[in-house]
Amino acid sequence: xxxxxxxxxxxxxxxxxxxxxxxxxxxxxxxxxxxxxxxxxxxxxxxxxxxxxxxxxxxxxxxxxxxxxxxxxxxxxxxxxxxxxxxxxxxxxxxxxxxxxxxxxxxxxxxxxxxxxxxxxxxxxxxxxxxxxxxxxxxxxxxxxxxxxxxxxxxxxxxxxxxxxxxxxxxxxxxxxxxxxxxxxxxxxxxxx
Amino acid sequence: xxxxxxxxxxxxxxxxxxxxxxxxxxxxxxxxxxxxxxxxxxxxxxxxxxxxxxxxxxxxxxxxxxxxxxxxxxxxxxxxxxxxxxxxxxxxxxxxxxxxxxxxxxxxxxxxxxxxxxxxxxxxxxxxxxxxxxxxxxxxxxxxxxxxxxxxxxxxxxxxxxxxxxxxxxxxxxxxxxxxxxxxxxxxxxxxx
DNA sequence: TAAAAGAGAATGAACGTTCACTTTTATTTG
DNA sequence: CAAATAAAAGTGAACGTTCATTCTCTTTTA
Numbered sequence: 001x002x003x004x005x006x007x008x009x010x011x012x013x014x015x016x017x018x019x020x021x022x023x024x025x026x027x028x029x030x031x032x033x034x035x036x037x038x039x040x041x042x043x044x045x046x047x048x049x050x051x052x053x054x055x056x057x058x059x060x061x062x063x064x065x066x067x068x069x070x071x072x073x074x075x076x077x078x079x080x081x082x083x084x085x086x087x088x089x090x091x092x093x094x095x096x097x098x099x100x101x102x103x104x105x106x107x108x109x110x111x112x113x114x115x116x117x118x119x120x121x122x123x124x125x126x127x128x129x130x131x132x133x134x135x136x137x138x139x140x141x142x143x144x145x146x147x148x149x150x151x152x153x154x155x156x157x158x159x160x161x162x163x164x165x166x167x168x169x170x171x172x173x174x175x176x177x178x179x180x181x182x183x184x185x186x187x188x189x190x191x192x193x
Numbered sequence: 194x195x196x197x198x199x200x201x202x203x204x205x206x207x208x209x210x211x212x213x214x215x216x217x218x219x220x221x222x223x224x225x226x227x228x229x230x231x232x233x234x235x236x237x238x239x240x241x242x243x244x245x246x247x248x249x250x251x252x253x254x255x256x257x258x259x260x261x262x263x264x265x266x267x268x269x270x271x272x273x274x275x276x277x278x279x280x281x282x283x284x285x286x287x288x289x290x291x292x293x294x295x296x297x298x299x300x301x302x303x304x305x306x307x308x309x310x311x312x313x314x315x316x317x318x319x320x321x322x323x324x325x326x327x328x329x330x331x332x333x334x335x336x337x338x339x340x341x342x343x344x345x346x347x348x349x350x351x352x353x354x355x356x357x358x359x360x361x362x363x364x365x366x367x368x369x370x371x372x373x374x375x376x377x378x379x380x381x382x383x384x385x386x
Numbered sequence: 387t388a389a390a391a392g393a394g395a396a397t398g399a400a401c402g403t404t405c406a407c408t409t410t411t412a413t414t415t416g
Numbered sequence: 417c418a419a420a421t422a423a424a425a426g427t428g429a430a431c432g433t434t435c436a437t438t439c440t441c442t443t444t445t446a
Contacts, residue, residue: 403432
């Protein structure tokens with residue numbers, strides 16, 4: 001029982017990783033199930049033991065990766081931190097994620113800018129962001145953060161990292177430690193009161 | 194001769210507009226040539242009189258839309274404006290474009306976040322941004338703008354508008370005049386010295 | 387030895403592109 | 417200026433391929 005379940009989880013992970021890699025390179029609809037199966041070292045038919053169909057596979061992949069992303073972002077974050085400390089901590093964790101787990105990050109940005117993920121799965125993915133919204137709420141109450149919508153805060157503080165990561169991935173721009181510090185400065189400038 | 198040419202341009206535009214609408218709703222690979230033809234009121238075979246193949250159609254659409262975007266962004270911009278005036282002018286034109294021409298803007302953001310456009314066409318699309326880069330160079334020399342990379346400036350000043358436009362399009366967020374002013378404030382805060 | 391997991395081959399639908407033909411436009415000629 | 421004809425633009429149907437999914441059979445696990 002233990003061994004069998006373990007084996008299944010490995011195959012599931014292999015399928016999800018293959019999906020991420022192939023969708024990043026070719027896009028969702030240009031990625032055939034047969035290639036996903038080949039990269040994961042299983043038969044095409046086996047995919048259907050783990051997922052209902054191709055749409056379900058990409059939905060579940062999205063939710064998995066989003067959960068991985070937010071877990072990474074909020075690791076070691078502590079409600080007792082000051083607003084400024086907490087923001088810097090989370091921001092830099094997110095920057096780390098986008099650079100170290102760039103395959104996952106690329107996959108998310110593709111999903112968030114195209115119609116490949118269905119609405120319920122997109123909703124599911126949003127839920128995990130609550131700690132950041134709570135922090136901003138506290139920052140607004142303490143007068144440290146501009147009293148504007150969370151969408152605006154996200155757009156200026158967090159989202160630009162996706163743009164930078166894609167430029168980096170395409171080789172048109174190199175993100176080193178100095179650039180990260182400058183980007184953090186820009187992020188904080190844009191939202192602080 | 195005159196009438197014939199005119200007719201051709203109309204058909205070409207109809208094809209490009211159909212491509213934008215359908216790719217926005219379904220993604221590139223889930224948009225069959227037959228549907229593009231139907232929406233443009235032509236036969237599928239007619240597409241191949243105007244474009245080499247499907248890839249060429251989407252590349253040309255991208256370049257067309259990008260040119261439209263930058264023409265809109267720099268309309269009425271004048272080199273004699275001050276850095277701050279010039280930036281505000283361009284920024285607000287871009288905001289207008291994203292809101293008024295949201296179909297075009299959505300199409301661009303899908304193209305910039307997926308592998309559907311080939312590299313030469315992406316390069317072609319970048320060229321038109323020079324006036325903004327020149328303005329920033331001047332701003333840096335005058336000490337008004339942070340001395341950081343143009344990619345960082347773009348990421349924090351311009352790119353967030355795409356995120357906001359998508360949220361607005363998905364109905365999760367409403368951009369009114371007040372939000373635009375707040376967004377502009379955030380944009381300027383993030384890049385000014 | 388029963389059940390679950392997995393495999394490869396088969397199936398049927400959908401798609402990009404081409405083909406053979408028709409209609410429209412432009413040019414030539416009496 | 418017509419009538420005749422060449423050229424261009426446009427079309428619907430067909431072709432060959434690809435793909436998601438399923439079917440039947442084999443292997444592994446309990």
